[in-house]
Amino acid sequence: DQQVKQNSPSLSVQEGRISILNCDYTNSMFDYFLWYKKYPAEGPTFLISISSIKDKNEDGRFTVFLNKSAKHLSLHIVPSQPGDSAVYFCAASEYSGYALNFGKGTSLLVTP
C-alpha cells in the first residue's frame, strides 16, 4: 500500500503564476522528504529536500513546506515557467534508512 500519496495526477498552471503540488504520507516514522522532477525519457532528478526538524526549505523559485501534524508537504514553484512542465515525485524516508518511498507523481503543465 502506498505510504506516500500524490492525489492529483495532473495540474495545469499559467506561466508566471504559482504552482502548488501536494503530497501526503501515512508513516509517522518518515522524517526526510524529497521532491524529484522527471522529464519524459529521463530519470528523476533531485529538486529539493526537507528534514522533519524544519517546516520550510527554499531554493530559488522552489519552496517545500512540511506540516508534520497533518503528515502533509507541498512544493511551491513561483513563478512557474514552461520549462517546469514535468512529472513531480514526492519521496519520503526514515532518516536512519536508505529506502525512498515515492508517490505516483503529479504531471505539471505550465502554459504560456
Added chain:
Amino acid sequence: DAGVIQSPRHEVTEMGQEVTLRCKPISGHNSLFWYRQTMMRGLELLIYFNNNVPIDDSGMPEDRFSAKMPNASFSTLKIQPSEPRDSAVYFCASSFGSSLPETQYFGPGTRLLVL
C-alpha cells in the same frame, strides 16, 4: 561528469527469454539502487547495494529476478524467465555517503517490453 549510465535504453523481448539490464553508477558513489516504475505501483525499490554488497532485496518481486554488483562500477539486474507483467521502466540510481539519507541520482532508465 557522466551521470548514471544504463543500457540498453529500450528492450523488447518475448515471454520466457532472459533479460539483462546494466548500470554504471557515478564514479565514487558507494550505494546503488534498482527501481521499477509501473503505472499501477509507481516507483518501487527492488534492491539496494552498499559497497557492492546487497543490503536489502526485499523488493525483488520473485525468484525470477536477480541482481549482482561484481565491482563498484557495474551492476546487473537479470530477469529469467521474463513475463509480460515485467514490462516497466527500470531505473538504476546511485548515491554517496556514509550518513543516510543521501540524494539519489537516477539513470535514464531502461524501458522493457515483454511480449
